[in-house]
Amino acid sequence: MSWRVTRAAARIEEPDRQVAVIDLGSNSWRLVVFTFAPGVWWRRTDELYETVRIGAGLGETGRLSEAAMQRGLETLGVFARFCASSGLDPSQVHAVATSAIRDASNGVEFVHAAERETDLKIEILSEEEEARLGYVAAVNTSTLREGAALEIGGGSMQLIEVSNRRAGSLRSLALGAVRLTERFLPDDKPARKKELERVRTHVRESLAELTWLPQSGDRLVGIGGAVRNLAAAAQVAAGQVDIGAQGFVLERQTLGELVTELAALAPNERGSFPGVKPGRGDIILAAALAIEGVLDFGDFHGVEATEAGLREGLFFARDMLAAQPEPLFDDVRVAAVRNLAIQYESDVRHVEHVAMLALQMFDSLVDGGLIDPSPSERELLWAASMLHDVGMTISYDDHHKHSRYLIVSAELPGFDPRERALIAQISRYHRKGAPKLGEMATLAAPGDEELVARCAVILRLAEHLERGRDQSVRRARLRANGHGVDLHLDAAGADDAGDLVLPRWSVERYGDGEAFERVFGRRLVIG
Numbered sequence: 001m002s003w004r005v006t007r008a009a010a011r012i013e014e015p016d017r018q019v020a021v022i023d024l025g026s027n028s029w030r031l032v033v034f035t036f037a038p039g040v041w042w043r044r045t046d047e048l049y050e051t052v053r054i055g056a057g058l059g060e061t062g063r064l065s066e067a068a069m070q071r072g073l074e075t076l077g078v079f080a081r082f083c084a085s086s087g088l089d090p091s092q093v094h095a096v097a098t099s100a101i102r103d104a105s106n107g108v109e110f111v112h113a114a115e116r117e118t119d120l121k122i123e124i125l126s127e128e129e130e131a132r133l134g135y136v137a138a139v140n141t142s143t144l145r146e147g148a149a150l151e152i153g154g155g156s157m158q159l160i161e162v163s164n165r166r167a168g169s170l171r172s173l174a175l176g177a178v179r180l181t182e183r184f185l186p187d188d189k190p191a192r193k194k195e196l197e198r199v200r201t202h203v204r205e206s207l208a209e210l211t212w213l214p215q216s217g218d219r220l221v222g223i224g225g226a227v228r229n230l231a232a233a234a235q236v237a238a239g240q241v242d243i244g245a246q247g248f249v250l251e252r253q254t255l256g257e258l259v260t261e262l263a264a265l266a267p268n269e270r271g272s273f274p275g276v277k278p279g280r281g282d283i284i285l286a287a288a289l290a291i292e293g294v295l296d297f298g299d300f301h302g303v304e305a306t307e308a309g310l311r312e313g314l315f316f317a318r319d320m321l322a323a324q325p326e327p328l329f330d331d332v333r334v335a336a337v338r339n340l341a342i343q344y345e346s347d348v349r350h351v352e353h354v355a356m357l358a359l360q361m362f363d364s365l366v367d368g369g370l371i372d373p374s375p376s377e378r379e380l381l382w383a384a385s386m387l388h389d390v391g392m393t394i395s396y397d398d399h400h401k402h403s404r405y406l407i408v409s410a411e412l413p414g415f416d417p418r419e420r421a422l423i424a425q426i427s428r429y430h431r432k433g434a435p436k437l438g439e440m441a442t443l444a445a446p447g448d449e450e451l452v453a454r455c456a457v458i459l460r461l462a463e464h465l466e467r468g469r470d471q472s473v474r475r476a477r478l479r480a481n482g483h484g485v486d487l488h489l490d491a492a493g494a495d496d497a498g499d500l501v502l503p504r505w506s507v508e509r510y511g512d513g514e515a516f517e518r519v520f521g522r523r524l525v526i527g
Helices: 066-085 099-103 107-118 127-139 177-184 193-207 225-237 252-263 278-298 310-320 332-343 348-367 377-387 399-409 417-428 438-443 448-465 497-510 513-520
Strands: 017-024 028-037 041-051 093-097 122-124 147-152 157-163 166-173 220-223 249-251 302-305 473-481 484-491 523-526
Touching (some): 017 066, 017 310, 041 066, 041 332, 093 310, 127 310, 177 193, 177 278, 220 278, 225 249, 225 252, 225 302, 249 252, 252 302, 348 448, 377 399, 377 417, 399 417, 448 497, 448 513, 484 497, 497 523, 513 523
Parallel strands (some): 017 093, 220 302
Antiparallel strands (some): 017 028, 157 166
């Protein structure tokens, strides 16, 4: 059987599974379908979204309004029909309600009515469980070890202390975007200075009891649509190419500038602000003020956005990682890279071997003083090596270009936009061409063009050394020799020197010695 036929290349023995997570938030409701193999790989395969505003008017009356409940029932009817049409039985559906339904005096009554009409089983999450699932989402989609996680919805904000990747204090506060908007920013006009100060004072007073927050560390990771929209708005303002907000750090000063610009607009105009979705426009200012208050109180430099939400936290905790003592990936970056490679049916043994050879050559260049690597360069080379062939799921022809597209389009949790752009560009040039940043230059730091060139040439060599996909080269090293660099190869077996015929031929014929000399300033000699 060809390695392209199935994910058996990743040695997955059990069939794919599917679950749906229905997140009944105070502002928006989502149904997300995940396809996965527990502990191995996962992907989001479908999604429905509706701005229900179930919490509209709750702050004033303490009850869900008749209009909001009717919108909710209609939306749940659509969600239930979708689940039935998709062949998802009740055991495969997690439906959870959060702050608005939890706090409303008639919330339980509404849930019972919804269950009768749709046959969906709806769980009302406690404040602690909602915060815990937000924490699970944040730590599994970032490299956060020490600091805090933030999740802001329409009705509440969750703040979780994180120490050594484990949750400490968990608090849920009535600082949701809909709740703050209705109480402090109800007008249909631009916000006045005194209104902004009232929100800031309220947020500051609400946070005062969280004495652990200023001592939690220097990193704050945020989940939720408001964080993503504000991060996207900052990326547009910075003139960056759009490859998603995953890993982007929205700095405190930039957020303050966004608050000023949003406040100058009427609520119905804020939905047209670049980066902000129309359905969130009228509440985005309140969300920005709440997040700004957390940054100020905790003295955080900024908030790091992730593409995850409570629904991912629930999926990780109850399905994907349910068999583990703690629902945490051992290494978020490794899990993300391997997940993408498996999703697109890469030949895992091949790409793992290419990555090993690439790192061997990289390390030998560093040890010999031939390159002075940038921070995380080695890890970016590894990631690009693991993902360089994902484009073959589209076509062998130009698969290096297809790989770039798929990497750019993926979220790759644990990596920021610059890192994802560099991984994509390294993979793009693993076959041919003069490596360059292209449109990704808007995300780059000084020296990144040279980084891409170095890593692409090393990856190109490693790919040729594994041309037969048979792991015949056990070890590859690059050593300075006068004005040249010698490539030393060890065969997989002590008496298997003949097995090096194909990799040597591939390097000599297609290895692009000209590119090597241009990048490293030395001629490549095959030892």
